[in-house]
Amino acid sequence: MTAQLARTLSSVAVAALTAACASYSEIPIETPIRPTMDVSAFQRVLVAGFISGGTDDVDGNLETTRLLRSQLRTKSGLRVIDSDALPLMEVASEGRTAAGAAGQAPATPKDEKEMDLYSGVFANVEYWKKIGEEYQQPLIVTGTVLFTPHQRNSIVQREEEVYDSFGRRRVVPVRTYMERKGFVLTPKFIFIDGRTGTVMHSQSAREEILYNANQATPALSSYFELMDRVLPSFLSALSSQKVKGTRVLLQ
């Protein structure tokens, strides 16, 4: 009798467990994100160039212009205009001189404060209107890119091999305080209406990457790694994107 009761109870438990397991299921979803801006009035986009600063190891203007053009070609419905990147640093410096601004702006801005000295060029409506007319009034993408070396001491977890008294090998996590080096990328994307020369939208980001101090990672590959993180948000400003994910359906 006791055995029968135990069998019954265990089968009920198994059934309950099965029911509990079957009461949810994972499902892949794709969330469409509507673009932040309405770019339906434009058929063409001009990635005009960027004011870049920070390290000299990467030409932020050239690399950002190239990268955004290739991304827009494949991931937006706009026709990308091929042209040389505009010499925005020169234009900004001329603008500052003409406006009688105090102090000279550095040749290469090293931080955000120095970068701000050049930002007046984006508010120069006449200049952008002229560029717009030259390229048949496209959507203009420009902005600033600051890519600076960075170092920080922090706690890092790594795995270490240890052997016990019987000679058995084990891998244990060890936390170490160490110096790490890397880069910080601070881009600001500015979208200008090529018909009016006015700023339609702007968005900023900040991404950083750190490596062990003895690891030699080329600056250019760090730049691309960081830009990779920023690109989805840049693209979602002017074209609809789909974010893939998984959710749990319940019963």
Add this chain to the structure above:
Amino acid sequence: MWMKALVFAVALGSVPGLALADARNDAKEQVKFGIAVAQRGLWREAIYRWERAAKLDPTYAAAHNNLAIAYEHEGELDKARGAYEKAMELEPDNALIKQNYELFREINDRTTRKDAQ
């Protein structure tokens, strides 16, 4: 005679309970069907089923959770937020609903970034 009266009274007392159980069972059927069609990619039909389930039994958290997922998939983010919040309100300790909601918020916040003008 008193026996008949007792049976009648018991039956009458259990009617609201039965109605509630029926509503939950009907809602469960709708939810189950909704899951089957969502797994085949028929999200509009799934939304219809889960909306019915939520109407039949407004206290059924699973219906609101699933509805939120479907709205999210269709890009109706405001509706998704509302449905997730309802599901959380009904079952605040449900880790799966919480997890879904956190993932949703991550995407939703991306579309309303503070640094954008």
